[in-house]
Amino acid sequence: MAVEKKTHPLIVSVSPHIKGEESVSRIMWTVNLALLPSFLMSLYYFGPRALFVTALCVITAVLSEYIFQKSLKKKITLSDGSAFLTGLLLGMNLPPSLPFYIPIAGSFMAIVITKQLFGGLGYNIFNPALIGRAFLLISWPKAMTIWKEPTAVFATLDAKTTATPLGILKEEGLGKLLEVFGDKANLYTQLLIGNRAGSLGETSVIALLLGAAFLLYRGYITWHIPFSFLGTVALVAWVFGGKGALFTGDPIIHLLSGGLILGAFFMATDYVTCPTIRKGQIIFGIGCGAITMLIRLKGGYPEGVMFAILLMNCFAPLIDRGVKTDLFGATKGQKK
Amino acid sequence: MDFNKLLELVISASLINNFVFTRFLGLCIFFGVSKKMETSVGMSITFTSVMVISAALSWLIFFYIMVPLDITFLKIVIFIGTIAALVQSADTIMKKVSPVMYHKLGIYLALITTNCIILAVPLINAGEGYTFIESLAFGLGSGLGFALALIIMASIREKLELAEVPRPFRGLPIAFIVAGLIALAFTGFSGLITL
Numbered sequence: 001m002a003v004e005k006k007t008h009p010l011i012v013s014v015s016p017h018i019k020g021e022e023s024v025s026r027i028m029w030t031v032n033l034a035l036l037p038s039f040l041m042s043l044y045y046f047g048p049r050a051l052f053v054t055a056l057c058v059i060t061a062v063l064s065e066y067i068f069q070k071s072l073k074k075k076i077t078l079s080d081g082s083a084f085l086t087g088l089l090l091g092m093n094l095p096p097s098l099p100f101y102i103p104i105a106g107s108f109m110a111i112v113i114t115k116q117l118f119g120g121l122g123y124n125i126f127n128p129a130l131i132g133r134a135f136l137l138i139s140w141p142k143a144m145t146i147w148k149e150p151t152a153v154f155a156t157l158d159a160k161t162t163a164t165p166l167g168i169l170k171e172e173g174l175g176k177l178l179e180v181f182g183d184k185a186n187l188y189t190q191l192l193i194g195n196r197a198g199s200l201g202e203t204s205v206i207a208l209l210l211g212a213a214f215l216l217y218r219g220y221i222t223w224h225i226p227f228s229f230l231g232t233v234a235l236v237a238w239v240f241g242g243k244g245a246l247f248t249g250d251p252i253i254h255l256l257s258g259g260l261i262l263g264a265f266f267m268a269t270d271y272v273t274c275p276t277i278r279k280g281q282i283i284f285g286i287g288c289g290a291i292t293m294l295i296r297l298k299g300g301y302p303e304g305v306m307f308a309i310l311l312m313n314c315f316a317p318l319i320d321r322g323v324k325t326d327l328f329g330a331t332k333g334q335k336k
Numbered sequence: 337m338d339f340n341k342l343l344e345l346v347i348s349a350s351l352i353n354n355f356v357f358t359r360f361l362g363l364c365i366f367f368g369v370s371k372k373m374e375t376s377v378g379m380s381i382t383f384t385s386v387m388v389i390s391a392a393l394s395w396l397i398f399f400y401i402m403v404p405l406d407i408t409f410l411k412i413v414i415f416i417g418t419i420a421a422l423v424q425s426a427d428t429i430m431k432k433v434s435p436v437m438y439h440k441l442g443i444y445l446a447l448i449t450t451n452c453i454i455l456a457v458p459l460i461n462a463g464e465g466y467t468f469i470e471s472l473a474f475g476l477g478s479g480l481g482f483a484l485a486l487i488i489m490a491s492i493r494e495k496l497e498l499a500e501v502p503r504p505f506r507g508l509p510i511a512f513i514v515a516g517l518i519a520l521a522f523t524g525f526s527g528l529i530t531l
Contacts (some may be wrong), residue, residue: 003524011403015513027531031390057503072502113513113517114517116502116503117501117510117513118496118501118503118510119499119500119501119502123496123498123499123500123501124512125492125495125517126494126521131520132515134521134523134524135520195420229371234393251339257467259451291524294528295524295525298528299524299525299526299528299530300526300527300528301524301526301527304524306524307523307524307525308524310517310520310521310524311521313521314488314518314521315488317491317492317494317495318487318488318491321373321491
């Protein structure tokens with residue numbers, strides 16, 4: 001959000017003199033673009049319902065940001081794409097069959113309460129889309145956990161209700177999961193391409209990884225958070241995930257299922273709500289992974305990615321304080 | 337002594353049933369002190385130690401005086417009195433014995449006397465019939481949970497000092513919203529340990 005000023009070429013000014021191409025709106029719209037493949041996959045698997053829920057979220061998010069800023073006589077910042085992104089991420093985190101008022105309530109909660117009341121983009125403590133989803137999960141626990149079997153676009157509008165792979169894993173164990181999907185190879189393949197019940201945008205791991213690779217290549221996200229997050233999940237799943245003995249768990253199921261890929265690459269990496277120092281980001285990622293697996297293996301909910309990221313959001317300012325580097329040349333005890 | 341049970345008590349009291357974020361108790365100190373990191377660290381230390389001592393003392397009074405005399409219906413009054421006397425005497429002793437420590441932590445003691453978590457812990461200990469060691473563990477867990485809440489809150493509020501919060505929401509209102517959102521995040525721990 002650099003202030004554009006026209007300066008005479010001969011007038012000496014303070015640095016920076018070289019301005020890059022990057023700007024907040026450019027980054028935000030690129031992230032939106034990176035989510036396009038998984039949005040298309042959600043259209044393919046869940047049909048018009050996916051479009052309906054996602055569009056509701058996006059429209060409410062954009063509208064409520066506009067109304068809030070207009071009524072407070074603030075600068076309208078719709079063009080930076082952050083409200084659009086919040087709406088899109090929230091939509092991709094919702095199950096397909098919801099009555100229309102639920103996405104609207106979630107979007108309002110995300111934009112107005114979690115973002116605008118804190119002063120708008122850049123000041124929010126929590127990830128808006130995740131707060132929106134957590135709020136909905138607690139307010140409408142039943143509607144938010146009705147999962148539909150993915151059916152190709154034009155097949156039928158009344159898809160069968162079913163459980164998510166993580167839900168089956170939690171309630172009935174690995175045996176039942178293998179029974180549903182046939183064998184392990186088939187299970188992995190289906191999880192990878194996203195042919196399973198779940199939130200709209202979280203199912204297709206391949207499409208998400210495509211978008212994530214694009215963001216990594218552009219340098220908009222760095223490896224620190226996602227890889228420490230995924231690594232911790234894999235390690236904990238391998239050590240403690242098995243029945244009975246240690247080191248017998250299956251990390252691949254845990255990596256491919258739930259909202260892990262979506263959360264690790266697109267939500268935990270939110271610039272505003274994660275620590276700003278690299279060392280802190282690794283701690284942040286490890287914390288996210290550990291809490292995710294704690295909730296998946298021991299908690300009351302089958303999926304813990306959302307709560308893990310929100311909980312680590314609370315700790316982000318504290319982590320930043322802890323890993324702050326010393327001033328150059330500072331002696332011991334002279335940290336500030 | 338069942339070590340796992342004690343660990344569960346500490347974790348349950350500090351994270352899953354965190355007094356501030358799931359039972360919404362002790363909010364007056366929580367919002368009053370969490371404006372600065374320095375005061376919240378001081379409060380956390382004082383609070384946790386007073387909590388453990390008062391849990392122990394109330395347990396002794398409850399099971400060795402009140403139960404034999406059959407006056408358990410007076411427990412609220414007696415616990416309030418016990419805690420007030422304990423904190424006041426700690427205050428006086430500290431002033432005489434260690435003025436430096438009194439200067440640092442003394443101001444928090446007066447606030448703690450009337451805190452509801454300090455009263456809730458002995459009442460829950462008595463109600464659940466915890467043993468002496470279990471009561472200590474529960475008191476420790478509650479104190480640590482409160483300390484955690486205070487320190488998270490202080491770090492967030494110090495960050496919010498720089499934020500452009502709309503004027504009607506500056507100060508306490510936004511702090512209440514933050515507390516609500518943290519509570520939302522803490523619901524993720526529900527069902528972790530069923531006690």
